[in-house]
Each structure stands twice: as C-alpha cells, then as structure tokens.
Amino acid sequence: MSIKQSTARRTARAVGFHAVSILVSALFVLPLIWMFAASLRQPGLPPPRSIEWLPAPLVWSNYVRVFQILPLGHYVFNSLLVAGATVPITLITASLAGFAMAQLSRRGQDRLIILSVILLIIPTTAVWLARFILFRSLGLFNTHAALIAPSIMGSSPLFVLLFFWSFRRIPLELYEAARMDGASPLNIWWRVALPLSGATIVVVSILTFLLYWGDFITPLFYLKSQTLYTLPVGLRQLQELDRTNWPLLLAGSVVMTLPAVLLFAVVQRFFLQENRLTGIYGQ
Amino acid sequence: MRNQLINFGLLMIVLFTSACGLGNTSDPVTFMVFGEPAELKAYQDLVDAFQKQNTDIAIELIHIPSQGDYRKRLAADLVGGEPADVVLINYRRFSGLALKNAFEPLGPYLEKSSELKYNDFYALSMRAFSINEQVVCIPQNSSSLVTYYNKDLFDAADLPYPIAGWAWDDFISTAKALTLDTDQDGRIDQYGAGVEPILIRVAPFIWQNGGKVSSERALTLADPLELEAVQWFVDWQVKHHIVPDAVEEKAESSESRFINGRTAIYFNSRRFVPTFREITTFDWDVAPLPVGRSEFTILHSDAYCLTSASQNKESAWTFIEFANSATGQKIVAQSGRTVPSLIQVAESESFLDPNAKPEHSSVFIDVIPFTLRLPQQANWADIEEICDEELQRAFYGNATVMEAMQSAVSRALPLFTENE
Amino acid sequence: MLMPYLLGAVVLVGLPALLSLILAFTRYDGMSAPVWVGWFNFRIVLANPVDLLFPISLYNTLYFIILAVPMRVLSALALAMWLNRRGRGVGLYRTAVYLPTIIPDVAYALIWMWIFNPLYGPLNLILTALGLPTPGWLADAEFAKLVFVVMAAFQIGEGFVVLLAGLQNIPPEYYAAAAVDGGSTWQQFRYITLPLLAPWLLLLTLRDIILSSQNIFTANFIMTNGDPYYSTLFLPLLIYEEAFDRMHFGPGSAMTVLLGIVTAALIGFILSIVGNWGETHVD
Numbered sequence: 001m002s003i004k005q006s007t008a009r010r011t012a013r014a015v016g017f018h019a020v021s022i023l024v025s026a027l028f029v030l031p032l033i034w035m036f037a038a039s040l041r042q043p044g045l046p047p048p049r050s051i052e053w054l055p056a057p058l059v060w061s062n063y064v065r066v067f068q069i070l071p072l073g074h075y076v077f078n079s080l081l082v083a084g085a086t087v088p089i090t091l092i093t094a095s096l097a098g099f100a101m102a103q104l105s106r107r108g109q110d111r112l113i114i115l116s117v118i119l120l121i122i123p124t125t126a127v128w129l130a131r132f133i134l135f136r137s138l139g140l141f142n143t144h145a146a147l148i149a150p151s152i153m154g155s156s157p158l159f160v161l162l163f164f165w166s167f168r169r170i171p172l173e174l175y176e177a178a179r180m181d182g183a184s185p186l187n188i189w190w191r192v193a194l195p196l197s198g199a200t201i202v203v204v205s206i207l208t209f210l211l212y213w214g215d216f217i218t219p220l221f222y223l224k225s226q227t228l229y230t231l232p233v234g235l236r237q238l239q240e241l242d243r244t245n246w247p248l249l250l251a252g253s254v255v256m257t258l259p260a261v262l263l264f265a266v267v268q269r270f271f272l273q274e275n276r277l278t279g280i281y282g283q
Numbered sequence: 284m285r286n287q288l289i290n291f292g293l294l295m296i297v298l299f300t301s302a303c304g305l306g307n308t309s310d311p312v313t314f315m316v317f318g319e320p321a322e323l324k325a326y327q328d329l330v331d332a333f334q335k336q337n338t339d340i341a342i343e344l345i346h347i348p349s350q351g352d353y354r355k356r357l358a359a360d361l362v363g364g365e366p367a368d369v370v371l372i373n374y375r376r377f378s379g380l381a382l383k384n385a386f387e388p389l390g391p392y393l394e395k396s397s398e399l400k401y402n403d404f405y406a407l408s409m410r411a412f413s414i415n416e417q418v419v420c421i422p423q424n425s426s427s428l429v430t431y432y433n434k435d436l437f438d439a440a441d442l443p444y445p446i447a448g449w450a451w452d453d454f455i456s457t458a459k460a461l462t463l464d465t466d467q468d469g470r471i472d473q474y475g476a477g478v479e480p481i482l483i484r485v486a487p488f489i490w491q492n493g494g495k496v497s498s499e500r501a502l503t504l505a506d507p508l509e510l511e512a513v514q515w516f517v518d519w520q521v522k523h524h525i526v527p528d529a530v531e532e533k534a535e536s537s538e539s540r541f542i543n544g545r546t547a548i549y550f551n552s553r554r555f556v557p558t559f560r561e562i563t564t565f566d567w568d569v570a571p572l573p574v575g576r577s578e579f580t581i582l583h584s585d586a587y588c589l590t591s592a593s594q595n596k597e598s599a600w601t602f603i604e605f606a607n608s609a610t611g612q613k614i615v616a617q618s619g620r621t622v623p624s625l626i627q628v629a630e631s632e633s634f635l636d637p638n639a640k641p642e643h644s645s646v647f648i649d650v651i652p653f654t655l656r657l658p659q660q661a662n663w664a665d666i667e668e669i670c671d672e673e674l675q676r677a678f679y680g681n682a683t684v685m686e687a688m689q690s691a692v693s694r695a696l697p698l699f700t701e702n703e
Numbered sequence: 704m705l706m707p708y709l710l711g712a713v714v715l716v717g718l719p720a721l722l723s724l725i726l727a728f729t730r731y732d733g734m735s736a737p738v739w740v741g742w743f744n745f746r747i748v749l750a751n752p753v754d755l756l757f758p759i760s761l762y763n764t765l766y767f768i769i770l771a772v773p774m775r776v777l778s779a780l781a782l783a784m785w786l787n788r789r790g791r792g793v794g795l796y797r798t799a800v801y802l803p804t805i806i807p808d809v810a811y812a813l814i815w816m817w818i819f820n821p822l823y824g825p826l827n828l829i830l831t832a833l834g835l836p837t838p839g840w841l842a843d844a845e846f847a848k849l850v851f852v853v854m855a856a857f858q859i860g861e862g863f864v865v866l867l868a869g870l871q872n873i874p875p876e877y878y879a880a881a882a883v884d885g886g887s888t889w890q891q892f893r894y895i896t897l898p899l900l901a902p903w904l905l906l907l908t909l910r911d912i913i914l915s916s917q918n919i920f921t922a923n924f925i926m927t928n929g930d931p932y933y934s935t936l937f938l939p940l941l942i943y944e945e946a947f948d949r950m951h952f953g954p955g956s957a958m959t960v961l962l963g964i965v966t967a968a969l970i971g972f973i974l975s976i977v978g979n980w981g982e983t984h985v986d
Contacts, residue, residue: 018792024782025799028857032802034825035814044543046472047534047822051829069320097708112705119712120910122720123917123966125939126959129946130722131715132362133733141363153711160708214807216921221947224360224367226346232809236925239813240349241319244536246817253810264805265798271864272797351928358950362733383734529931533842534822665949676932681844 035257039063039250062251069241072252074227075234082144082230083212086151090208091201094154098163099189109164116157124217132221146222147215147230155211159204166200167193199270206267210260231256311341312598315367317353318346318620321557325618332614333605340598354664361385361592368593369603372420374411374584375483375667378659381419387589390418392600398608408584408624411656420586421607424621425629426553427580427654428487429646430572435565436461436473436547445548445570447649451488451515454548454573458525461547475525476548477537480517480678482670483581483657484550488512490655491575497658502670502695504688512575514684517677529679552583553647556619560640569641571650582656584624622647666695726956733950744957757958759933760941761965764916766848767937768969771855772911776904779862784896787870797867804860808918812925815854816841841927844934850926851919851935862907869903870896905977912969916962938962 039062041055048055067073101112140146154160170193178188194201216232223229229237235252242248316326323346330342345367347353354376360366361380372380380386390413393399401409401418408422430445437444440461445454458475465472478484486496492515494508503509520526527537540546542558544565550572559567572580587603589596605611612623613633619640623629635644657663670691677687727744731737748757786797806814818824819840827837838846873895881891897904920939923929929936929944938958946955 014790017788017790021786021792021796024785025796028799028803031814031818031857032806034818035810038817044539046545047470048828049468051825051832093707093711097705100705115712119716122716123913123959123963125917125920125942126723126963127716127719128942129726129952129956129959130719132359132947133722133952134714134719136363141360141365150711150715152707153715154708157712210805210807214809216809216924221359224345224356224365225343232807232921235809235813236352237348239925240352242539244534244539246820246823249813250817253813256810257806260805260807261802264802268798268801269794271868272794272801355948358733359947362950383732385734529842530821530839533839534820534824672930672932675930679842679931681932 032257032261035250035253039247039254041247043245043247059247062247063255066238066248066251066255069248070234070238071226072231072234072238072255075229075231076255078144078229079213079231082147083209085144085148086155086212087205087208089148089151090155090159091204093152094159094204095163095167095194095197095201096189097154097160098165099167099185099193101160101164102167102193103185113161113164116161119157128217128221135222141222142224142228143222144228147212147218151208151212155208159208162200162204163197166197170196203267203270206263209263213260214256311343312369312595312602313343313345313367314369314602315345315347315353315357316371317348317350318554319348319558321561322554322618322620325557325615325620328618329606329611329614332610333602336605337601340601342602361590364592366590366592368590368595368599370588370590371423371585372588374408374422374582374586374659375657376664377412377420377586377588378414379661379664381414382661384591386419387591387593387596388414388417388419389421389589389600389603392589392604393418393421396604398604403626404624405626405629405651407582407651407654407656408586411582411584411659412586412588414659420588421603422584422586422624423607423612423615424553424583424585425624425651425654426583426622426647427650428484428550428552428572428583429580429650430570431541431549431551431555431559431567431641432570433541433544433547433565433567436544444568445573447571447574447646448578449570449573451573451575455519455523455525458519458548459523462525471524471527471531472545474527474537474540474546476519476550477526477541477546478519478550479537480520480671480675482667482674483583485513485516485674486657487572487579487581487655488516488575490579490581491572491577493576497666497699499699501699502666502692504670505685505692510684510688513674513677513688517674517684520678521680553622554583554620556641560619567641568643569646570643571646578650578653580650580654582654584656660699662698662701666698669694669698723956723959726952727960728957729953731952733952737953740953744953745961748954748957748961756933756936756941757961760936760938761961763848763934763936764919764938764962765965767851767855767919768912768915770849770852771915772908774852774856775859775862775911776908778856779859779866779907780900780904782859783863783866783870787867797863800863801860803857808921809925811854811858812922815850815922816926819850841935842931844931847927847931847935851922851937854922855915855919862911865903865907866900869900873899901977905973908973909970912973913966916966 037052037054040058040060041052041062042057042059043062101109104112135141135146135149140149174192174196175188178192183191214232215230216236219230219233220236223233235249235256238252239249314326314330316323318326323344326344326346330344334340334342347356350373357366357370357372357380361383366385393401399421404422405425408425409418412418412420412422432445434444442457442460445457449457454476461473461475462471463473464470482496489496489504489509489512492508492512494506494512495503496509497503504513520528526532527535527540537546537549538551538555541549542562571578587606589599589603593599606615607625609625609628612621612625612628613631615621616623616628616633617639622644623634628634629648635648637643657667660666673682673687673691673694676682677684682690726737728739728741729737730740730743782800786793786800803811818826821827821837821839821842824840827840830837840850841847877895878891881895886894916937917939919937920943923935923937923940924943927935929940942955942958942962945951945958
C-alpha cells in the first residue's frame with residue numbers, strides 16, 4: 001500500500017470514528033439537554049405540535065417558582081449537610097479498612113475480598129425491613145443520623161477495595177522505612193499511605209458525596225419533619241403537589257443534577273481520560 | 284494507637300448523638316396534615332391563632348402533600364412508635380388504625396368539654412369516626428362529592444349550567460357538547476369532563492342506581508344494579524369519550540386540565556377549593572352530582588385524631604378542642620378547604636359567603652341529607668386499592684366491566700374473611 | 704483499624720439480613736409483638752389462589768433482568784472497545800457515555816417520565832415526525848416495562864469503566880503477535896479479548912443481575928407505582944408496599960427471602976454455563 005493510500009485510509013477511519021462517536025455521545029447527552037429545555041417551558045400549556053429544542057417563551061421564572069412552592073433551598077442545604085458529613089467519615093473508615101487489609105497476609109486479604117464481594121452482593125431490599133426496626137430501637141427515626149449511618153462502615157465495600165488496591169501499590173520499602181523509624185500503623189496510614197493516594201481520595205470523596213446526594217430510599221423511610229428533608233424526598237414532594245407540572249419538576253431535577261455533573265467533571269479525569277487509567281486502577 | 288482509637292470512637296458517638304439531637308421534637312405538640320399548599324396555609328393560620336391564645340403550648344406543623352405518601356408516613360410513624368400527637372385522617376383510613384388502638388378515644392374528652400358538644404356536629408361525620416358507638420376522633424369537615432364546572436366554557440357553548448336534579452343523560456349530552464377539537468387537528472383540545480376512575484367517585488352512582496358497594500361478606504360490585512352503574516361510569520371514557528383516555532391522562536391530569544381551562548366539568552370534593560380559588564383565567568362554580576334513580580352522594584370527611592403514643596395528650600386535646608371550636612373551624616373554613624362539621628359554622632357566612640368562590644357553597648349543605656358513607660372495616664384501604672386498580676382497568680378499556688368487577692370481588696374476598 | 708468497617712458490616716448489613724430471615728417466619732405489623740407462624744407467609748405469598756401479586760411482580764422483575772442485563776453488558780463492552788484508543792476527544796466521548804450514570808435517581812426518573820410522556824415528550828414527537836406509531840409508553844401495559852429497560856440501558860458508566868480498564872490491561876503484544884500470525888479482527892476478539900475479559904464480564908453480569916433487581920425501586924416508585932394494572936410492579940416495590948403500606952412485615956420479609964433465592968439461582972445458573980464454557984476451551 002502506498003503512503004498516500006494508507007494516509008487516506010487513516011484519515012477516513014479517523015473521520016468515521018469521530019462521526020460515530022459524536023452520534024453516540026449525543027445520544028447519551030440528549031436526556032440532559034431535554035431536561036434543561038423542558039424546564040424552561042411555560043407550565044400549563046397544551047402539548048407542543050412538534051419537537052421543541054428550545055421552548056418559546058423561555059420561562060426562567062420556573063426556577064424561582066420551584067424554590068417558592070417548597071423550601072427547596074432548605075432541602076438543598078440539608079442534602080449538602082448530610083452528604084458533606086459522610087465524606088470525611090467514609091474516607092476515614094474506608095481507608096483504615098483498606099489499609100488494614102493491605103497489611104494482612106495473602107490469605108487474610110483474600111478472605112476479606114471475598115467478604116467485601118459478598119457484602120456488595122447482598123440485596124439492599126434484604127436489609128430494609130430489619131434495618132428499619134433496628135433503627136427504631138436505636139431511636140434514629142426522624143434524624144439525619146439514620147441517613148449518615150452507612151458511612152460508618154465506609155459507605156460501600158467498593159470504597160474499601162479502592163483504597164486497598166491503592167495502598168497495595170505503594171512500594172513496600174516505604175512502609176518498611178516508616179516502621180523502622182518506629183511509626184505506629186496509624187501513623188503510617190496517615191503519613192505514608194494517604195498522601196500517596198490522592199487520586200483515590202478524590203474519587204472516593206466524590207463518589208461518596210454523589211451516593212448520599214441522590215439517596216432517596218433512606219430519607220423516604222426515616223424522615224418525618226419537613227425541616228430535615230433532603231432534596232430527593234423534596235422533589236418527590238414537589239411531584240405529589242403537582243403531578244404533571246413537567247416544567248417545574250424538571251427545573252427541580254436540574255437543581256438536583258447540576259452539582260452532580262459539576263463534581264463529576266472534576267473526578268472524571270481520574271478514570272476516563274486518555275490512558276491515564278493508572279490514576280486509580282494502575283498496574 | 285489505642286488512644287487514637289478511643290478518640291475515634293468518641294468522635295463517632297458524639298456525631299451520632301448530636302445528629303440524633305437535630306431531629307428531636309418531643310416538646311411541642313406535633314400536628315400532621317396532608318393537602319395542597321393552599322390548604323396548608325389554612326392550617327398554618329389555625330396554628331397561629333391557637334398559639335396567640337395559648338402561649339404556653341407550642342405547635343409544630345408537619346405537612347405531607349399527598350394522601351398516598353401520608354398514609355405510608357403515618358404507618359411508618361406508628362411502627363416507629365413516634366407518631367405526631369395530632370393527625371388529620373380520612374374516615375376511610377381511620378377504621379383500620381383505630382381498630383389497632385392507634386388513637387386515644389376522644390369520647391370522654393368530648394363529654395368533659397365545655398366548648399364542644401356531640402350534637403353541635405353533623406351526625407353523619409361523627410358516626411364515621413365512632414367505633415361501637417364510642418367517639419374516637421372529632422371530624423373537622425363534612426364534605427362530599429360535587430360537580431365543579433367552568434362557567435366560561437358553558438357560556439361559550441351556550442349551554443345551561445348544571446343544577447340540582449340534572450339527570451345522568453343530561454350530564455352525558457352536556458359533556459359531549461363540551462368535548463371539542465378546537466383546531467381540527469384530530470386531537471381533542473377540550474374535554475367535557477374529568478374524573479379519577481376510583482371507587483369513591485363511582486360509589487355515589489352505584490348508590491343512586493339502587494345498589495351498594497359491599498355486604499358484610501364481600502364486595503357486591505358484580506351484581507346487576509351495581510354493574511349497570513359502573514358500566515355507565517366506565518362508558519364516559521370507553522363509549523362517549525368525554526374524559527381523557529389513559530395516554531392523555533398520564534400526559535396531563537384532569538385536575539391540571541381543569542385548572543388550565545381545558546376541561547369543563549370536574550368531579551371532586553371540597554378539598555380543591557383553595558387551589559381553585561387561585562384560578563384567575565375563568566369563572567367557576569359547583570353543582571350537585573347528576574342524579575339517577577335517587578340523588579345520593581358520598582361522604583368525604585377528615586378528623587383530628589389524638590394518637591395513643593402521644594406524650595402530650597392534654598396539650599394536644601386543648602389544640603383539638605380549639606381547632607374544632609367555632610373559632611377554629613371558621614379560620615379553616617375561610618380558606619375554602621372545609622365544609623365545617625359544626626352545624627352552626629357551616630350555616631354561617633364564614634362558609635356560605637357568596638362572594639367567596641364557589642358562589643354556591645350551599646350545595647354542600649343541601650346534599651348532606653343524601654350523603655352516604657363507605658363501610659368501616661379494618662382493611663378497607665386495601666379493599667379500596669383493589670377496587671381502584673380493577674376500575675381503572677375497565678375505565679381505560681383494558682377489560683370489560685364484568686371481568687374487572689368480578690376480579691375485584693374475588694380478590695377482595697380474603698380481606699373480608701380475614702376479619703372474621 | 705478494620706473495626707469500624709467490620710462492625711458496621713455486621714450491624715448494618717449482617718444483622719438486618721439475619722433478622723429479615725427470621726421475620727419471614729413471623730406475623731409482625733411493627734406495633735404489636737411478633738408471632739411465629741412458620742411457613743404461613745411463604746404459602747400465602749406463593750400459593751394465594753386469588754391475589755397473584757407476587758408471581759406477577761416476579762415475572763416483571765425477571766423480564767426486566769433478562770432484557771436489561773445483556774443490553775447493558777453488551778453495550779458497555781461495545782463502547783469500551785470502541786473508545787479504547789488514544790485520540791483527541793476520546794476523553795470527551797467517554798465522559799458523555801458516563802454522564803447519564805451520575806444523574807441522581809429521582810431526577811433521572813423525572814427526566815425519563817418527560818421523555819416518554821406520550822403527548823408532550825420529545826420521543827413521541829420525534830416518532831410522529833418520522834411517521835411512526837406512538838405507543839402510550841407508561842400508560843400502556845404492553846410497553847411500560849420497556850421504559851425501564853431503556854432507562855437502565857443508558858446507565859452503563861460503571862460497566863464501561865471496568866471493561867475499559869480490563870481492555871487496557873491486555874498487553875498490546877498479544878494483538879501484535881496475532882496480527883503477525885494473520886489473525887482477523889474477529890479472531891483477535893474471540894481468542895484474545897474475550898477470554899481475557901471473561902472474568903470482568905462475568906463479574907459485571909452477576910453484579911448487574913443483583914443490582915437490577917433492587918435499584919429499580921426509586922424509578923418504579925416515582926414513575927408508575929405499579930400501574931398500569933401491575934404491569935410495572937417490580938419486586939422491590941411490592942416488598943415496600945407490603946411492609947410499609949399494609950404493615951405486613953412477615954410476608955414482606957418472606958418475599959425478600961424469595962427474591963434472594965431467585966437471584967442466587969440466576970447466579971448459579973450463569974456460573975454453571977460459564978463453568979462448562981471454560982472447560983471446553985482450555986486451549
């Protein structure tokens with residue numbers, strides 16, 4: 001094959017690649033675009049005659065109204081509070097557990113990995129009912145503590161595993177050196193392991209935040225006072241107030257989705273960009 | 284290392300207990316209600332008025348917008364052992380919980396009261412909240428199912444407004460004349476009527492036809508007179524197309540269509556008046572239901588109940604007493620939300636003022652002698668759920684009325700025998 | 704160090720799971736004391752001659768799993784393979800694919816309610832413009848379940864990332880060697896990619912089966928609550944209603960146990976197929 005032919009083929013393939021990729025990407029981004037477009041629609045209008053990429057008139061006041069009908073600002077604050085509280089707790093417990101795992105013998109590690117996988121597999125429905133009764137006896141009804149509680153076990157076995165993998169990659173010499181200096185395991189965790197796991201810390205922080213930010217089931221079960229409501233149950237309340245007021249509901253959805261998208265923009269470079277997947281998976 | 288662990292443990296304990304403290308509401312009297320935001324305002328006014336008179340008792344108002352979620356919330360709270368002190372509850376949900384002793388019977392409190400007397404209230408509502416002749420909760424309203432209609436749409440079509448005694452056939456022909464495709468695009472833009480296809484909306488018509496909803500042993504919905512009434516109701520959608528079909532209802536609810544002026548007639552109870560009062564684009568009023576062989580309608584009544592688990596019974600009773608006094612009931616009546624259960628208030632200007640929409644609030648009082656109520660049974664809510672699902676199936680053309688009603692009867696049978 | 708994690712796992716997961724198992728054999732309404740009833744709950748849930756809600760919801764759940772899981776795994780694989788290369792914009796495409804996954808559950812449900820809205824939603828408007836029939840989607844018992852399948856098919860971010868990492872762990876020398884030996888793209892896929900990815904694909908499938916049967920709750924609750932006529936009544940919703948609406952913790956727990964058994968059976972089934980597969984392809 002001549003150089004010209006192979007260059008032409010390469011260009012054609014590149015164009016083809018980008019064309020298809022753009023189409024696929026557009027497909028995945030479409031729901032978000034439609035959500036935003038519909039949130040600007042005038043409530044109460046009859047159905048549109050044809051596809052509306054951008055409604056006319058653009059009703060930005062939907063966003064004002066959505067904060068007036070319900071104390072949505074307060075709900076946002078509560079969501080930030082709960083999700084924010086869980087991040088440090090999760091980081092501590094998950095990284096401690098992951099660190100401890102990394103110090104164990106091979107067999108110990110395997111056993112704990114299997115345990116973590118089993119925990120990941122147990123259906124949440126299995127624990128709903130019983131956890132409900134358990135929390136009742138602990139007096140956790142109608143408290144934010146009930147929402148924050150899972151962070152005490154690191155929020156998810158996945159986070160423990162992420163830290164485990166990250167700590168395991170740290171060269172043994174560094175651990176040895178610290179140990180010979182007389183550092184306690186806790187010290188080693190704080191001074192050696194954590195600083196070298198920046199990527200994992202960022203990823204776990206953000207994933208934890210997103211996990212609790214979007215949690216609907218726990219507040220649904222446990223929260224009674226409107227002053228404690230978080231955004232997911234707040235949106236549900238909005239839906240119950242006006243079941244088919246799509247512009248308002250979608251405006252509320254935008255409010256809920258925006259922080260998630262922003263945080264994701266920060267963290268995605270650690271596991272989606274080019275070939276720098278060594279960020280947290282590494283070899 | 285050990286010290287650090289201990290510190291960590293203490294930190295956890297502190298976080299936990301402080302978070303627990305965040306939601307602690309044992310001191311004020313908690314008052315839980317459901318309803319739209321406009322209704323909420325009425326209760327807020329009530330609470331404010333009470334607190335002005337009784338500065339030593341604090342009330343915390345808890346608001347759950349939907350009745351469906353409200354029921355689950357109440358159930359969860361009762362399981363949790365910490366329900367609100369005073370709860371607003373509908374009589375159809377009431378019996379199941381009352382039979383489980385969730386509520387403190389208010390009969391004795393009523394007898395000792397100097398402000399309230401049994402005979403001051405409409406007997407029908409009082410009986411709806413009594414078990415074995417003993418009053419358990421005090422009703423706050425005696426509402427019923429009525430016809431809301433958009434006067435402007437009637438005027439535009441040059442049709443007379445609905446009046447007391449208008450027949451089933453009048454309703455159908457009127458609604459047909461008001462179902463229009465205004466821009467000739469094949470899609471209906473204005474519907475003659477709107478209704479939720481659920482048991483409490485079809486029950487009045489079953490009674491009007493001489494049937495009844497259930498006996499002691501089973502639902503009687505598959506018997507001839509009952510089937511006839513249900514078929515007539517289902518035909519609104521299936522045969523005459525005067526109400527939206529499943530797809531259209533899912534896209535936009537009839538309630539929303541009425542509020543936005545795209546439906547001429549809407550069947551509901553007094554509950555929606557505060558929300559409808561916010562309508563500025565057209566004029567509306569109420570009329571009694573269309574009349575069959577007789578003119579029955581169905582009771583919609585809610586009461587304030589005192590939960591057995593309450594730690595604040597005396598204060599809570601003081602609030603309930605105030606809420607159901609003439610003063611209290613007038614405040615809530617002003618919002619439009621209730622047909623007061625106190626006869627004196629219902630027949631006064633606070634309720635009947637023709638300058639407050641609807642102009643003919645008197646309709647609600649006029650139909651009281653013809654109002655029937657649904658049975659009191661422990662699992663009535665579950666039975667109703669079955670009826671609603673089957674009725675919906677028939678209403679949107681996915682099953683014949685006979686099929687659906689027979690299915691409802693057989694599915695509900697175990698729930699009747701459970702009680703024996 | 705492991706204590707918070709392990710303690711949390713026991714208290715928040717292990718204990719409730721055990722309690723659920725016990726509750727399945729009792730009659731308990733949360734208010735009065737539990738009463739032992741043996742197999743009674745299982746009998747009424749499975750063999751109730753009149754109210755077939757459990758069999759219906761089991762069927763719905765299996766329908767969903769059987770359609771959604773293969774779709775998700777296969778599209779995650781296809782996209783991971785497609786976007787496993789360097790190039791400008793690849794990071795952007797990957798981010799787009801991941802985007803729907805981070806949308807919080809409640810907002811996600813509302814968005815799709817809008818998209819599938821039979822009169823207002825963009826999907827039916829597009830179908831009308833193309834002259835195609837417009838189903839009633841969530842208002843139509845025939846199509847309602849498909850809405851959930853489509854929603855699930857868009858949230859393939861996690862699988863995508865896992866498979867991407869898996870693909871990147873395959874040494875490029877293998878492919879080079881195969882190319883030298885004259886292997887076609889298909890053969891490369893079949894004999895290099897697939898076997899090396901197999902453990903990941905397996906893990907992903909198993910995890911998806913488990914998650915699909917539970918994570919559908921929020922969308923189910925917000926979008927249809929089981930309508931029309933139970934065609935979208937999935938098991939988690941039924942369990943929730945039985946326990947928290949009708950206050951029948953006994954049958955609710957029994958259903959949870961049965962769900963666990965069905966899931967385990969599915970997993971066992973898959974593992975047995977894969978096990979056989981592995982044996983006959985030992986070369």
